[in-house]
Amino acid sequence: MLDLDSYLLRAFLTVAEIGTVNGAAAKLHRTQAAVSMQIRKLEELVGVTLFSRSSKGLELTAHGQVMVAYAREIVLLSDEVGRRLTGKVLQGRIRLGVVEDFAASRLINILRDFRAQNPKVDIDIIVEPNRRLAEMFEEGKLDLAVCDITVLNRKPILIWTEYLTWVVRSDFVVDASRPLPVIMFDEGCPWNLQTIATLSQRNIKWKTACVASTLVAMATAVRVGIGVGPMLEATIPEGCRALDKAADLPGAVRIEIGFYAQSEASEGARYLVEFVSRHTAMTDRP
Incomplete structure (x- = not known):
């Protein structure tokens, strides 16, 4: 029977989060040798290698990725x-x-459950575009941030892979003889590049029919019938539908959303990080 010491698991999770033993040691206020020894001891205990070296530092092996989900759950419990x-x-x-887009979908149930268990923890929810969130996080104005991984030059604690589907008003008819009218994000949105790349992959003729700066603006433009817009499935407005997955229509737009925490976050923020990690591990587990 494995006897997994939470002391070892905390060191493992910190190294997995930061990507280096030096960085983990600084955060844990321990020596590099002590953290290295804890990782070796944990690997000996479970009988598998949890990290591999790369040009970016330490990367989780396949076994390590499995271990992360359970380690977070054990530490949280x-x-x-x-x-x-x-x-x-x-x-x-x-x-x-x-x-x-993310605040209006995946995080709602997680934050509801966290709040129910921790009623004395107040949460300020700041909704901004990706790049603005990155700026605020770097300036120390946010404890935690959920935004596209391309706008922050840090290693996220979690990465959610999401897909934007192409949404139209329910009665909208695509005219194959004319350029596809596309509702685009504003110029500063990092999702524009993925959106254009997806359209280019199938050599689709298209035009910018509208520029939407917010989710509400995107939903409004779609509901008005201006054209087709990329949206998370959970945010498709009433009276609208996703386009059929046909060869002559654009495919889903793949995006990656990262979950970031300040290195000196409060106890409540750190607990929310573990809570979100555990919830994600449980819902994403096969």
């Missing part, structure tokens, strides 16, 4: 037991920045 037995209640305020 350990912390919960400690709080329950001691009667400690989390308090404080968390500044969470979220890109609009």
